[in-house]
Amino acid sequence: MGRLQDKxxxxxxxxxxxxxxxxxxxxxxxxxxVITDIQESKVLEVVAEIKEAxxxxxxxQHDVTSESDWIRVVEQAIEHFGKxxxxxxxxxxxxxxxxxxxxxxxxxxTMTINVTSIFLGQKYVIPHMIEAGGGSIVNISSIAGLxxxxxxxxxxxxxxxxxxxxxxxxxxxxxxxxxxNSVHPGYIETPMTVDMFKDERMMQWxxxxxxxxxxxxxxxxxxxxxFLASDESSYIxxxxxxxxxxxxxx
Ligand SMILES: NC(=O)c1ccc[n+]([C@@H]2O[C@H](COP(=O)([O-])OP(=O)(O)OC[C@H]3O[C@@H](n4cnc5c(N)ncnc54)[C@H](O)[C@@H]3O)[C@@H](O)[C@H]2O)c1
Numbered sequence: 001m002g003r004l005q006d007k008x009x010x011x012x013x014x015x016x017x018x019x020x021x022x023x024x025x026x027x028x029x030x031x032x033x034v035i036t037d038i039q040e041s042k043v044l045e046v047v048a049e050i051k052e053a054x055x056x057x058x059x060x061q062h063d064v065t066s067e068s069d070w071i072r073v074v075e076q077a078i079e080h081f082g083k084x085x086x087x088x089x090x091x092x093x094x095x096x097x098x099x100x101x102x103x104x105x106x107x108x109x110t111m112t113i114n115v116t117s118i119f120l121g122q123k124y125v126i127p128h129m130i131e132a133g134g135g136s137i138v139n140i141s142s143i144a145g146l147x148x149x150x151x152x153x154x155x156x157x158x159x160x161x162x163x164x165x166x167x168x169x170x171x172x173x174x175x176x177x178x179x180x181n182s183v184h185p186g187y188i189e190t191p192m193t194v195d196m197f198k199d200e201r202m203m204q205w206x207x208x209x210x211x212x213x214x215x216x217x218x219x220x221x222x223x224x225x226x227f228l229a230s231d232e233s234s235y236i237x238x239x240x241x242x243x244x245x246x247x248x249x250x
Contacts, residue, residue, distance in 0.1 A: 009087070018222065024222075136230075139166045186245050
């Protein structure tokens with residue numbers, strides 16, 4: 001029996017990186033997975049991989065900033081699997097533009113993709129979780145949501161907002177047994193960071209910030225997300241879980 005047996009999970013931004021790792025692990029643990037991303041063809045490849053391994057999944061094209069897309073995704077999840085128990089708000093973008101070069105449009109784009117998306121996802125999924133008698137929402141923030149960093153104003157602001165939106169939602173919906181927690185990855189090798197880590201000097205700098213002497217992998221994050229999504233964490237809500245190789249231990 002899997003750790004998510006018979007649960008239905010929506011995972012956003014799951015065409016690659018951490019979202020894909022979450023989707024593969026969730027399916028392996030018995031969940032039926034609704035895999036969404038703005039990149040439709042890649043989402044369908046993830047679905048095929050899950051089905052080949054004997055799992056159950058559907059893939060949907062989904063712009064997380066679009067309210068009508070959220071309404072359609074939630075409707076299709078319910079039509080296909082009949083309920084929603086888990087939501088992983090993973091889709092996100094980074095923005096490392098120097099402060100004085102930032103435009104209002106670039107700032108707002110980061111906030112919309114990283115934060116408004118989560119507001120919308122929670123708004124449309126929570127009524128179905130109430131109907132199901134509870135649920136678990138895992139919002140992907142960052143170490144940047146817990147501490148300031150150089151050259152990442154909008155990203156840091158957005159990930160701090162994810163942390164606090166998580167706590168506010170946790171307080172509001174605990175009475176319905178809906179748990180809401182945030183995960184704060186450190187430096188993880190994914191398509192988002194591939195160019196950054198190609199530069200040997202940059203790579204050494206990132207490694208110097210992290211006591212465990214390696215970068216994180218998407219699977220390291222997926223295992224933490226799985227714990228928070230599953231009933232194993234049934235008395236945990238409103239917390240932040242750093243998965244950071246010891247970054248915050250220093
Ligand atoms: N990689 C890291 O080091 C790191 C560290 C901390 C936090 N994070 C966070 O982890 C999450 C996953 O990132 P990742 O590293 O796997 O990167 P990634 O780029 O591989 O994954 C992000 C996914 O989000 C999708 N996406 C972007 N805009 C979208 C939109 N408008 N609608 C729907 N999907 C959209 C992309 O297509 C992509 O598949 C992000 O929220 C990111 O901010 C990453």
